[in-house]
Amino acid sequence: xxxLEYAIIGGILYGIFFSLVGIGLNLIFGVMRIINLAHGQxxxxxxxxxxxxxxxxxxxxxxxxxxxxxxxxxIGFPLYYAVVPRLQxxxxxxxxxxxxxxxxxxxxxxxxxxxxxxxxxxxxxxxLGAGNIGVLGQEFPDSWWWAAAFSMAAIVALWLYFTRTxxxxxxxxxxxxxxxxxxxxxxxxxxxxxxxxxGLALAGIAxxxxxxxxxxxxxxxxxxxxxxxxxxVIIGSLGNPLGTVIGGLVFGLGTxxxxxxxxxxxxxxxxxxxxxxxxIRPTGLLGKAVRSV
Amino acid sequence: MSDxxxxxxxxxxxxxxxxxxxLFLFLPHVYGNESLLFTLMTFIVLAQGLNLLYGFTGxxxxxxxxxxxxxxxxxxxxxxHTSLPVLLCVLGGGLAAVVMGLILGPLLRLSGAYFSIASxxxxxxxxxxxxxxxxxxITGGPYGLKIEQVYAPAASxxxxxxxxxxxxxxxxxxxxxxxxxxxxxMKQDPVSAAMAGIDIVRARxxxxxxxxxxxxxxxxxxAWNLSVFYPEAVFTLQISVFAIVFALFGGVGTVxxxxxxxxxxxSLYSAIGISTPQYFQLIYxxxxxxxxxxxxxxxxxxxxxxxxxxx
Amino acid sequence: MSSEFLLxxxxxxxxxxxxxxxxxxxxxxxxxxxxxxxxxxxSGKTTTINVISGLYRTxxxxxxxxxxxxxxxxxxKLAHLGINRTFQVPKTFRDMTVRENIEVAAHFGQPGHAxxxxxxxxxxxxxxxxxxLAGSLTVNQQKLLDLGRALATGPKLLLVxxxxxxxxxxxxxxxADLLRRLAQRGIALIVVEHLMAFLxxxxxxxxxLGAGRMLFEGSLDAASRHPExxxxxxxxxA
Numbered sequence: 037x038x039x040l041e042y043a044i045i046g047g048i049l050y051g052i053f054f055s056l057v058g059i060g061l062n063l064i065f066g067v068m069r070i071i072n073l074a075h076g077q078x079x080x081x082x083x084x085x086x087x088x089x090x091x092x093x094x095x096x097x098x099x100x101x102x103x104x105x106x107x108x109x110x111i112g113f114p115l116y117y118a119v120v121p122r123l124q125x126x127x128x129x130x131x132x133x134x135x136x137x138x139x140x141x142x143x144x145x146x147x148x149x150x151x152x153x154x155x156x157x158x159x160x161x162x163x164l165g166a167g168n169i170g171v172l173g174q175e176f177p178d179s180w181w182w183a184a185a186f187s188m189a190a191i192v193a194l195w196l197y198f199t200r201t202x203x204x205x206x207x208x209x210x211x212x213x214x215x216x217x218x219x220x221x222x223x224x225x226x227x228x229x230x231x232x233x234x235g236l237a238l239a240g241i242a243x244x245x246x247x248x249x250x251x252x253x254x255x256x257x258x259x260x261x262x263x264x265x266x267x268x269v270i271i272g273s274l275g276n277p278l279g280t281v282i283g284g285l286v287f288g289l290g291t292x293x294x295x296x297x298x299x300x301x302x303x304x305x306x307x308x309x310x311x312x313x314x315x316i317r318p319t320g321l322l323g324k325a326v327r328s329v
Numbered sequence: 330m331s332d333x334x335x336x337x338x339x340x341x342x343x344x345x346x347x348x349x350x351x352l353f354l355f356l357p358h359v360y361g362n363e364s365l366l367f368t369l370m371t372f373i374v375l376a377q378g379l380n381l382l383y384g385f386t387g388x389x390x391x392x393x394x395x396x397x398x399x400x401x402x403x404x405x406x407x408x409x410h411t412s413l414p415v416l417l418c419v420l421g422g423g424l425a426a427v428v429m430g431l432i433l434g435p436l437l438r439l440s441g442a443y444f445s446i447a448s449x450x451x452x453x454x455x456x457x458x459x460x461x462x463x464x465x466x467i468t469g470g471p472y473g474l475k476i477e478q479v480y481a482p483a484a485s486x487x488x489x490x491x492x493x494x495x496x497x498x499x500x501x502x503x504x505x506x507x508x509x510x511x512x513x514x515m516k517q518d519p520v521s522a523a524m525a526g527i528d529i530v531r532a533r534x535x536x537x538x539x540x541x542x543x544x545x546x547x548x549x550x551x552a553w554n555l556s557v558f559y560p561e562a563v564f565t566l567q568i569s570v571f572a573i574v575f576a577l578f579g580g581v582g583t584v585x586x587x588x589x590x591x592x593x594x595x596s597l598y599s600a601i602g603i604s605t606p607q608y609f610q611l612i613y614x615x616x617x618x619x620x621x622x623x624x625x626x627x628x629x630x631x632x633x634x635x636x637x638x639x640x
Numbered sequence: 641m642s643s644e645f646l647l648x649x650x651x652x653x654x655x656x657x658x659x660x661x662x663x664x665x666x667x668x669x670x671x672x673x674x675x676x677x678x679x680x681x682x683s684g685k686t687t688t689i690n691v692i693s694g695l696y697r698t699x700x701x702x703x704x705x706x707x708x709x710x711x712x713x714x715x716x717k718l719a720h721l722g723i724n725r726t727f728q729v730p731k732t733f734r735d736m737t738v739r740e741n742i743e744v745a746a747h748f749g750q751p752g753h754a755x756x757x758x759x760x761x762x763x764x765x766x767x768x769x770x771x772x773l774a775g776s777l778t779v780n781q782q783k784l785l786d787l788g789r790a791l792a793t794g795p796k797l798l799l800v801x802x803x804x805x806x807x808x809x810x811x812x813x814x815x816a817d818l819l820r821r822l823a824q825r826g827i828a829l830i831v832v833e834h835l836m837a838f839l840x841x842x843x844x845x846x847x848x849l850g851a852g853r854m855l856f857e858g859s860l861d862a863a864s865r866h867p868e869x870x871x872x873x874x875x876x877x878a
Contacts, residue, residue, distance in 0.1 A: 071442050132621050134442045139617025146611035266446050306456050307450040313437055315446050479774050514733045514744045521731035523715035526749035526793055
């Protein structure tokens with residue numbers, strides 16, 4: 037029974053964090069129909085930013101969060117204007133963006149290895165409190181609670197952005213119908229660019245906590261994270277990035293339960309989830325998944 | 330097209346096949362590293378096999394390596410557990426990949442990116458299942474398989490050449506036949522193609538199975554040639570990535586595109602990629618970005634843009 | 641009476657989500673007959689064509705062709721049975737030549753049957769463009785190619801979706817002649833149109849749809865005087 041309680045509560049914490057992991061991918065697709073296949077790589081970059089900040093400069097790794105946001109803006113805005121409008125004018129923006137961002141992901145992975153080496157890196161556990169916090173008799177590392185807290189804060193912030201700000205409202209308009217948004221005078225490119233940067237920033241922020249949740253980080257984690265994010269996004273949302281929370285929780289609980297009872301099979305979880313969901317839920321949120329012919 | 334005689338239509342294809350055969354039969358005499366040539370052939374086959382699916386139907390299987398690994402394992406297990414001659418085991422590898430393709434057939438209902446990611450998930454599942462320690466008794470688990478008893482570098486080299494010729498012949502067939510014309514129509518507009526009388530579901534499935542079979546055969550011969558391998562060697566995502574990049578670079582939907590793409594890029598890889606794989610990765614990552622932005626049809630599109638027909 | 645109909649729709653209903661797009665649509669078309677299908681935008685004209693040609697499935701109701709039920713038959717089989725259509729926005733195979741566009745449809749639409757590809761090209765007046773890429777044609781030429789593709793499958797029933805839009809009077813006359821010729825060969829035609837004069841020149845029988853319902857069936861003249869039809873087109877009280 038103890039094991040089950042541990043798996044469930046741990047799964048919820050893990051799941052809240054993974055909602056943050058997935059939400060950037062969802063946001064970018066929702067607003068501009070671009071599939072950021074380099075998503076996992078940006079998460080890894082966020083982890084390395086935290087590593088730099090803490091191991092190299094000696095600050096608390098939480099400073100990786102603002103660093104990630106700034107880096108997302110510095111990389112994101114030029115990247116958006118360089119490729120996205122072009123992609124949207126092409127014949128098949130979905131597939132072309134898929135391949136293009138795949139290329140970007142490969143480049144990022146190579147640069148990460150060149151910059152940091154291929155070994156695993158971890159973050160100092162004392163930085164976020166070396167102890168454990170207990171709930172219902174189960175104890176989890178402080179860093180997990182920090183991760184879940186930051187994730188919830190980020191999700192709430194996104195919700196507030198969507199519902200309380202003019203820009204957020206404009207973003208939702210674009211998500212509902214790009215053409216109509218254009219017609220009503222919204223500067224679609226500016227709002228989309230902002231959403232793009234936000235998506236990258238959210239990935240980076242998730243990356244800051246990643247080494248704590250997984251134990252360490254290495255450049256090759258990117259692909260697995262992208263696929264996992266895909267699974268999370270597909271399970272949960274119905275066109276609403278905030279629905280990613282459901283996907284994250286399903287993934288988190290599934291993973292923790294697998295790790296507790298059948299640990300050698302636990303790395304199958306995201307892939308099986310993705311395959312099952314995509315085959316039984318044909319109208320996924322990422323546009324129409326199933327051909328009409 | 331139906332007016333031209335069989336020989337006329339197949340002329341370009343036959344020329345390519347003869348040149349390929351001559352090239353790879355001749356090269357080992359002047360270039361000592363047969364193992365490199367073998368791997369080069371393997372990647373040309375994979376690029377061509379991927380081209381059969383992506384170039385003619387628009388489906389991009391990110392999990393293409395799954396069929397390769399399937400073939401490798403099926404062949405090895407047949408060698409270990411039956412007394413069938415090696416060549417039959419290789420055929421068995423191809424067959425196993427086709428069966429896997431049938432099992433994964435429902436994926437073809439998905440479109441675009443969904444299909445790509447789902448196929449990636451499927452191949453990863455295969456990898457994790459095969460390499461799981463609990464199954465070590467059956468599949469060797471993380472320790473891999475050894476089939477040294479059939480090790481034969483020369484025979485496996487020639488068999489891979491045969492598979493390469495088969496894959497290229499299939500591409501030529503797609504290019505000149507009515508079946509291939511139907512595929513092209515289907516890729517451009519599935520609804521219109523259906524209304525033209527093309528059985529889209531069947532055409533897609535057949536192409537998918539052929540593509541899977543090619544990868545399976547390649548996997549079987551590869552396993553035979555290596556004769557000792559770990560699961561990563563035949564299931565790694567990098568193999569899918571290379572096949573995709575090579576095919577895209579050369580130009581999909583053609584016969585010689587994958588040949589050029591794999592030939593050029595794999596040679597580059599063997600020059601710089603084995604010692605410094607990150608630089609190679611950086612280069613081909615950049616290449617993909619530039620291709621999508623400026624040359625989505627690959628190198629061959631430089632010719633087609635000028636009105637020259639390429640095969 | 642219904643046995644002489646080539647195509648028969650009975651009580652066809654179609655919904656998208658909560659929105660009813662076709663509501664109890666029933667009519668028949670005889671061989672060699674031209675029937676007009678008219679109605680304001682959103683009244684379900686193209687949906688009717690989509691349902692007959694197999695792109696959409698009916699939620700309920702029957703569609704029979706030559707006595708056989710066809711409402712759940714896949715599109716390519718319908719093409720083999722003799723049902724074909726054009727598209728409002730022409731769907732040609734843009735990277736293939738004009739000739740190849742026809743050849744594909746001829747090969748797959750009538751397997752084993754020798755088709756006069758040149759004859760079709762001449763009929764749609766694209767013989768001189770035969771080796772040009774379909775994507776390089778003008779929109780009007782693409783519409784004709786779309787029609788040619790449908791003809792190459794040897795249809796007994798042809799559904800024509802707003803082919804008149806954007807054509808000048810001379811071109812309209814040419815199309816009208818072509819459609820009349822097709823009907824004379826025994827091909828049944830359902831022509832969706834907004835251009836009433838054009839429609840009037842090729843047929844005397846129209847079906848008027850309004851918000852998915854059949855409002856009227858009869859002559860074009862009588863339609864223009866029917867109160868519900870007038871209301872549907874111009875809104876407000878009849």
